[in-house]
Each structure stands twice: as C-alpha cells, then as structure tokens.
Amino acid sequence: MGREFIPLFDEWAEFYDETVAGDDAEYKEVFEKYDDILDIVAKKSKGTVLEFGVGTGNLTEKLIGLGREVYAVEPSKLMREKTKARFMNLNLYDGDFIQFPNPPGKVDSIVSTYAFHHLTDDEKDSAIKLYSDMLEEGGKIVFADTAFLDEKDRQERHRIVKGQGYENLLQDLQSEYYTTLDVLKVIFERHGFQVKFEKLNTYVWLMEAVKEKKN
Template sequence: MGKEFLEIFEQWADSYDDSLTNNKEYEAVFHHYDHILNNVAERSTGHVVEFGPGTGNLTLKLIAKGLKVTAIEPSPAMRKLAKEKIGAKAQLIEGDFLQFKLDSKPDTFVSTYAFHHLTDQEKEEAIKQYSNLLPIGGKIVFADTMYVTKEAYNQAILDASKKGQHNLAEDLQREYYTTIPILTELLEKNGFTTHFKKMNDFVWIMEGEKINERG
C-alpha cells in the first residue's frame, strides 16, 4: 500500500487520532469523520477485509456490527495501536492493498483515507484482484479524497496554498489522488456497478457492487 509512504505512517501513528479533531489544517478533510466511518460500516456485509485500518477506528465499528473483520495494515506502529484497541475481536495482519493473504473468502473490501497511496495503475491492479476474490453481490466500499475532474484537483491544491495550508497542499501533490471518472472506469471494466456519495469537501464514498465476472 504505497510502501514509499510507510515512514510517514510510522511517524504519524501516535498523533493520528488527535489530529482527527485538533489539526486545523486538516479540519475539512476529517469533517464528519465519524459519520463517514458509520457510512462505510453500514454498507459492509459478511467477511470484511479492511485495508489501512490505521489505529482501528473503522475496525471497531465493523466489529460492533457483528461482522468478521480481517484488517490489513503495513505499518508496525499503526498495527500496535490498532491491536490495543481491538484486541482479539478481529484478525490484524501485515500487508497492503496489493499484497495480502486471506484465510477465507471476502464479501466486502473497505478502506478509509488510504486508497490515494496507490497510483492509478496500482488502483487498477488492486480492483482486478478484488473482482477475482469477491462473489457476485460482493462490494468494494472505499472512503477517500477524490475529485470530479482533474481541474478540481488542481484547484484544491491552489486553494490550500492560498489559505496557508502548506502541509495539505504538499500532501495533495505528493500522493496519488484521482478522479471519479477514472475510478468509475476501473470498477465497471472489472464487473462492478458504481455509486459515489460526497461526504465533505474532500472525501467521497466509492461503492462498487460486483454484478458480473471481470472481462
């Protein structure tokens, strides 16, 4: 999952939960954070595979819904913190969006604030894998920063710079944020229907339901 960003995850682990509410620069990114997690959990069924659980906030909501959860996290520091929260209530393993091993078939793949760590080519590789693993009716439910157009993405960088939000502007340029049309194409060519719901000025929920076999 964007192994080039692993050092950032390690550095951010201890302050991640606090930054959700106390970092003014990222306030708009995490606006309605709890509501976003609840929306992802509500759309999930069966055996849920969660990529990038971070400190385990979504994991707890999935567990509370009575779902079987396999949480896949590349960062040792994040895994340690998540383990302290969830205990033995979910399986927590090392891996990422593209490299993982499951002990049973998944019904839903979920992720929040993480898919942008993959390039568009890697996103396509990931979606192909999920299509091969999911049954008909299985889902991908990802909440992440994405844009309606490339122009809107470029404007977001300019807006952050003008507001003096230099860390946010740097993040937007360093990582691999993409557009809804690109994600729609990737999902549909791999057998999924698509639905997008805007959650705040940055984050959308992307929901794909598998309706036929890829290809």
C-alpha cells in the first residue's frame, strides 16, 4: 500500500519542493512541466475531491484555488506537517491509497500526482475497485504519474537513464512499482471506468478515468 516508502518521504519532506522545481539535475526530466501538470489534474477534477499522496500540498493549493472542497490523504507525518502549515483548515488525514478514513461526504473526483506508482499492480487493482465503489456514475479519477507505454518502452528508458549515469533515478525506476499503460487500462476497465491517457512529459502520463453507467 505504499507505506514501505514512508521513511523516504519523511526524509524527502525538507527538500521535496526544490526537487520538483528542477534543482536536482537527475530528476529534472521527471518533474519537467511540474506546475503545468498539477494545473491539468486540478482543472480536470470536479466537485468534491479526494486527493491521495498530497506531499507538501502543491496540488492541494491548485484545487483550493479552483474552489474545490478537498479531503487530503498523506501517509508521511512530516509531509502532513508541511501541508498543514500551509492550509490550517484543510481536511487532512493519515492514510494511503487503500487504507484511509471515509470522507464525511460524497466524493466526485479522486486525484493524485506522482504517487500511484507506490502501489504494486495488485494493489492498484484493489485501489481502483475501492474507488469504483465510492464514485457515482460520471465520477472521475485523475492521476498523473510516471508510467511506461509498454515493456519495450520500460527497457529503453532504463537503458537511457543508465547511459546518463543517473544511478539514483535508475534504482527508483527499477525498484518502485512503475507499470505500463496496458496494465492500467485493464485495471480501470475491469472496474467500470472509461480511461484515456495523455503523455505530459518524458516520464509522466495523465490518466483520466470516468465511471461508466452500469448496464
């Protein structure tokens, strides 16, 4: 459920914003157009929003700016402290993509950026099933995260990163649970979503899934 990465997030909390700003050359391409990516996800959300993996609250800020009511979920205590300092009245909960307190009201959209890859494919499937049960017809999931077109794309990206000498990034790509679009398509469709994908930078894909009407 991604909680094995909490120590990493606690350590990262102090310099996360510098990383996403492109200050770390090794991860510059991963976070290319970061602000634009957050804007896209926020604008594609609707109504009351459940946000997972809020980090330091950068996407949260975009959502609040659009007038969304936000229920925010983050497993890292230090990340939550960063976000709470920015938004004192935010509904912010300790939880992850699968284990989290039930929101007090109906949710219209579920959003996340740079976080869904912390679940294995089986856990991703469990999470999307859970969200399908939560959302009504027309409800949306809007995620932006690193993924691969297919296995050939994965291996080619690993080769490129190795050639760049980016050992930390290569270790991340090989050890975290990055998946492929064909796997994601099967998962979303299995649980009643119509999904489309759009590439936003070299690494990141937009995943926009709409809950279909039951037959």
